[in-house]
Amino acid sequence: MEGGGKKIYEVIIIGGGPAGLTAGLYTSRSRLNTLLIEIGLLGGQMTTTEMVENFPGFPQGITGDELSHLMEEQAKRFGLEVVSQEAVEVKTDGEMKIVKADDAIYHCKTLIICTGNEWRKLGVPGEKEFTGKGVSYCATCDAAFFRDSQIIVVGGGDSALTEALYLTKFAKEVTIIHRRDALRGTKIYQERVFANPKIKLLWNSVVQEIKGDSVVRSVLLKNLKTGEITEHPAEGVFLFVGLLPKTQFLKGLVQMDEGGYILTDENGETSVKGIFAAGDCRKKLLRQVATAVGDGATAAFAAEKYLEGKE
Numbered sequence: 001m002e003g004g005g006k007k008i009y010e011v012i013i014i015g016g017g018p019a020g021l022t023a024g025l026y027t028s029r030s031r032l033n034t035l036l037i038e039i040g041l042l043g044g045q046m047t048t049t050e051m052v053e054n055f056p057g058f059p060q061g062i063t064g065d066e067l068s069h070l071m072e073e074q075a076k077r078f079g080l081e082v083v084s085q086e087a088v089e090v091k092t093d094g095e096m097k098i099v100k101a102d103d104a105i106y107h108c109k110t111l112i113i114c115t116g117n118e119w120r121k122l123g124v125p126g127e128k129e130f131t132g133k134g135v136s137y138c139a140t141c142d143a144a145f146f147r148d149s150q151i152i153v154v155g156g157g158d159s160a161l162t163e164a165l166y167l168t169k170f171a172k173e174v175t176i177i178h179r180r181d182a183l184r185g186t187k188i189y190q191e192r193v194f195a196n197p198k199i200k201l202l203w204n205s206v207v208q209e210i211k212g213d214s215v216v217r218s219v220l221l222k223n224l225k226t227g228e229i230t231e232h233p234a235e236g237v238f239l240f241v242g243l244l245p246k247t248q249f250l251k252g253l254v255q256m257d258e259g260g261y262i263l264t265d266e267n268g269e270t271s272v273k274g275i276f277a278a279g280d281c282r283k284k285l286l287r288q289v290a291t292a293v294g295d296g297a298t299a300a301f302a303a304e305k306y307l308e309g310k311e
């Protein structure tokens with residue numbers, strides 16, 4: 001990686017979800033010159049969440065979209081610079097951190113990694129082929145395409161349940177396929193799912209194949225208890241089978257656990273001095289908006305202290 005650019009940022013943040021936007025708010029407000037690199041939409045996973053009910057300060061809940069815009073506006077108010085690029089490589093040169101994003105090279109004294117999560121793939125025949133043609137990982141983004149349709153939702157956690165509930169506003173029928181005989185999601189979501197007449201549950205079952213022509217037409221399901229295979233008509237297949245941290249491009253730079261989550265100390269500092277991680281990409285107990293913003297604030301403050309120690 002060649003180091004062409006001469007501007008040295010005090011802070012670079014990779015990822016503009018709630019963790020990155022909060023880190024950017026804090027560092028910009030502390031007058032540290034900060035660049036935030038974001039490949040997608042500012043707001044991260046929040047942009048694909050219909051309603052956030054458990055972020056304090058919004059007693060009636062707030063849409064993920066609105067919360068994203070508010071966080072973006074607040075961070076930019078203090079001068080946060082944002083570029084729409086994908087960070088693909090990070091190297092160190094002494095204490096300097098060098099970030100390659102698309103064709104640009106950036107230099108910084110401290111780096112805060114806030115790259116979050118992406119959906120795990122199911123890995124069955126038809127999944128790749130029909131992505132965007134009936135297979136989706138985001139109900140908020142795609143539900144409106146499935147008016148009066150038969151929908152399959154795969155998964156048993158909070159995302160599967162909330163997305164299934166959202167899909168009932170559009171679909172004729174939503175069938176949740178879950179590999180176990182009990183849901184993992186929060187009780188309040190389970191209650192809403194069981195009470196919704198449009199939602200059916202198929203327990204102990206997995207999707208074996210997604211079939212169709214130019215679009216999805218059906219799924220092959222396997223009952224794990226009996227081994228029986230059945231074909232279930234479906235126009236939409238929504239997959240929520242777990243998340244993976246977007247940290248592959250940082251392998252070998254900072255220490256991670258076996259799942260690819262970045263290991264940090266309580267201040268968010270990684271195994272490399274001056275490199276911090278915040279939000280869903282780090283190893284921690286609870287991955288939510290409230291904990292992401294807390295992480296972002298802590299990492300930003302720790303980065304500021306690190307820079308003060310260098311002066």
Ligand SMILES: Cc1cc2nc3c(=O)[nH]c(=O)nc-3n(C[C@H](O)[C@H](O)[C@H](O)COP(=O)(O)OP(=O)(O)OC[C@H]3O[C@@H](n4cnc5c(N)ncnc54)[C@H](O)[C@@H]3O)c2cc1C
Pocket residue numbers: 014015016017018019020037038039040041042043044045046048049051052053054055085086087088114115116117159162163246249278279280281287288289290292
């Ligand atoms: C369907 C769904 C519903 C949810 N509902 C709730 C809820 O009700 N309440 C709640 O508190 N939480 C909820 N969550 C979880 C919450 O959204 C996450 O915990 C939170 O968004 C994590 O924030 P983050 O900033 O760490 O990461 P993310 O929100 O994942 O943001 C990471 C950002 O980094 C960007 N990025 C990644 N890699 C790169 C790269 N190499 N270069 C540039 N940019 C990059 C991504 O594009 C993304 O915008 C939900 C999540 C989902 C998926």
